[in-house]
Amino acid sequence: MFPNKKIYLCININSMMTFAEENYLKAIFHLELESAGEISTNAIAESMETKPSSVTDMVQKLAEKKMLVYKRYKGAQLTDKGRKIAASVIRKHRLWEVFLVEKLKFHWDEVHDIAEQLEHIQSDELITRLDKYLGSPDFDPHGDPIPDKHGVLKRTEKKLLSKLEKNQQGVCVGVKESNSEFLQYLDKKKISIGTKIKVLGKEFFDGSMVIQVGKDQSFISKTVADNLYVQTQ
Amino acid sequence: MFPNKKIYLCININSMMTFAEENYLKAIFHLELESAGEISTNAIAESMETKPSSVTDMVQKLAEKKMLVYKRYKGAQLTDKGRKIAASVIRKHRLWEVFLVEKLKFHWDEVHDIAEQLEHIQSDELITRLDKYLGSPDFDPHGDPIPDKHGVLKRTEKKLLSKLEKNQQGVCVGVKESNSEFLQYLDKKKISIGTKIKVLGKEFFDGSMVIQVGKDQSFISKTVADNLYVQTQ
DNA sequence: TTATAATTTTAGGCAAAGCTAAAATTATGT
């Protein structure tokens, strides 16, 4: 349940959401970005690392609260209301990540779990001030866009590095998966947000690449190229 | 319950505390500062704004976890373990309050409720870095001492303004109750932490005072003088 | 000392959020 009843009394009467509810909305929001239409119970369960039966329970509750539209055996789709709350949680998550990296000098691979907690702190004023304090950043430390205060996510035209052909180049603007191991691997390869990457060679049979990073050459597997977003132009 | 199972996995195996448990420990810690010995069920219930029967439940659970010693019908007393956790929660609360006032420019009467949420964020590394970022402050914006990382609260010799006699003076070092109305009243009177206050007159029958604040004179009731801590020397 | 009052605990319930096992529905392959 939600931490305790005191925290429950929250100014915004229509968003008395528990941590669990917020986490579900956020997960569904992310799934909707990947594939439009109804999101399946199984997909939600997998992304939340929980059981389908638990998802059914929660999705029914969220439907009652008009956070999403749910049709039995069909799946769930966020309403505007639900999407707005999801976006605000993601906004908070990413702003806190910026704070942790920019101000507290955390490494970009250390901030996710802490932001996962901070994203549930409820105070509009806090987020307004935090945003200003950080200089109203547009992207978090992993290159993910920060929704604006109205919940609008500006889509950037970015593509996976694996889609680039020989001699094309781009600037690294984000990572797809941001687990610690991967981010530490990127550090070793001297790749971070803003790094210019040029494809020097690409193997046909396994998709591996030789790339230019600064003045060094590097070999990377398709797995890596599939998890790096670049912006070309 | 605690937000969700994921947050539950926490490095320090012996401190998998829920928000509710932490809040109880904190409340008992504060009550023990006011009066030594066993803390009564009713006292805890009152300070937590909950029912005595709920307190009994929780106190029994905390006793099982060795956070406190509980004797039926007698009351509760924190163990070293319980006191340490309580102190760490208070440390977090007060550090976050400093952050909110010093960095985000909140007013000192606006920060309590937000800190009440932030105090439960679990990450030793976060607090270590936050503390350093803030310059390892010794006091929070209300003049309350911040426990060190080992849970040690340095006691300062401060006294209530109401205890001062005519012509004595002191520096305001804290407030007893820090509710918004009172803090806003102090603002109006131009009193804040660090303000020098001299007692120009004190009425015998009601304890009200005329005081000097800067170059202005001010009249205050005993209620106010009973809620302001000063340091004389 | 004993009756009444106050405090504290127990008993029994409720809502949130999870689980497993079984039933219902939908999808798929021959």
Added chain:
DNA sequence: ACATAATTTTAGCTTTGCCTAAAATTATAA
């Protein structure tokens, strides 16, 4: 088309943290 597989839901149980009402204990006061 129809059997089997996969997905989804339901039913029933658990824990946490709260509640009310009733019982037990301790305090107080005549």
